[in-house]
Amino acid sequence: MNGTTASHASGNNASTLEYDYIIVGAGSAGCVLANRLSADGKSSVLLLEAGPKDTNLWIHVPLGYGKLFKDKTVNWMYQTEPEPGLDGRSVFQPRGKVLGGSSSINGLLYVRGQHQDYDRWRQRGNAGWGYDDVLPYFKKAENQQRGADDFHGAGGPLPVSDSRHADPLSGAFITAAAEAGIPTNPDFNGVSQEGAGWFQTTTQRGRRASAAFSYLRPARGRSNLHIETSALAQRILFEGRRARAVEYRQGSTVKTARARREILVSSGAYNSPQLLQLSGVGPSDLLNKHGIGVVLDAPGVGSDLQDHMQVRIVMRCAKKITLNDVVASPVRQIMTGVQYALSRTGPLTIAAGTSGAFFKTNPRLATPDIQVHFLPFSTDKMGEKLHAFSGFTASVCQLRPESRGSLRIKSADPTVPPEIRINYLATETDRTTTVEGLKILRNILRAPALKPYVVDEYDPGPKVATDEELLAYCRQRGSTIYHPTSTCRMGNDPLAVVDQRLRVRGIEGLRVVDCSVMPDLVSGNTNAPVIMIAEKASDMILEDAR
Incomplete structure (x- = not known):
């Protein structure tokens, strides 16, 4: 094992400390685990985070995700390797490296x-993971602004709130969807997901409620919880x-911490398999290639990578009511800042989707296979300058892609x-679904409710009309x-890792708790499911310790 034993490492490091639990990664899952496992005041918990504390001002302003x-x-x-299905382009992959992980920048x-x-998870042999189980x-996690009901909780750590920006465009999109045959849905997380409506957000009174804010902040004063930032885990021993x-x-400084009970890897879909591979748990041919001693030949570590792809339609707006117009005007920028400072409302509270929709591209489907995110601003590329003209955006996202990729260490x-390979659009289903989704979205954007707001379609524009042209645009x-x-x-x-x-x-004393354990991708955004996974994992860990 190339000297990767804990006893060997301890002999070289006199400052080795011991804890009951060590959590690697203070993202959405790690913050939940840190809170729940330290709650009894008895179990000692070490939480390691490679990034800094969450002191950056823009973390706490919802629209700050654009700055981060x-x-x-x-x-x-991160960047993917060149993607064959996307004309050989590399795709930027932002991931949180800070207390709260991606919940601080999402x-x-x-x-x-x-x-x-x-x-479906349960049907694949994962007992205890059906909808009634989760x-x-x-x-338990939720503090729902609308109160508790059959589907929602109140009083949990995670605030879930309604929009605080009265945007007429986002409302018009919901009406336009109804005109296009997609029913209005007041709660995407209730009886059914299908329909168009307003998204709820993990915010509290206009401020971001990351996992660090919701779970870590209330626990930070506990003497049995130790948090180390700027601490990059190099390997498990x-x-x-x-x-x-x-x-x-x-x-x-290189340090070693020993775990009396368990090590919990919560570093996300990229860093969790990376750490396992660096530690000797992964495909043996890969480990041998990089001179890493094989603790366990586990070919599934880093396999089955899945991701949602989005394709955006940008519209020119006929009225100066978009975020583009706010950014273009120094006076409106100041007014927006004052509005946010005084009331925590307005454009600075905008999430990465104000309203949206879930619909089926084929009536024979049991559930929606497309999600739409609507935004009252536009840009050529996310994270870059907004357009100089008034514009808004709607994107399609295929909910259950068949394409599979991989994560492999390069060193x-x-x-x-x-090395990240996602293989977007690798299957016929993925290609067809995305194109059909764009066609349905175009119908919504042409509906009467949006007509007063639309000048024309800027991107891809009328020059892209046939299925072949739409696929080329994708x-x-x-x-x-x-x-x-x-x-x-x-x-x-045989390829399942956990x-x-x-x-x-095949390993004792080691769990993975984060989005990387999902048997397959959920039909929607992933942050709420990750928090659920960590809540459930916390109970299982405490049960197994008895």
């Missing part, structure tokens, strides 16, 4: 997915096939970014909507 999109101080800023939408997503954990310690770097050096302009999952997939088959209690198969 390419801020390397809080963002891993688009803030609270979407759980469809009931059927979780029943609903109590969604409710084993005694035989039992995980015993984590080696991490803080500045120029035994933990600071080298991994290849030229399609991009991620930031939902990578499933690289440490839960299941019972079992239904999220324990790494």
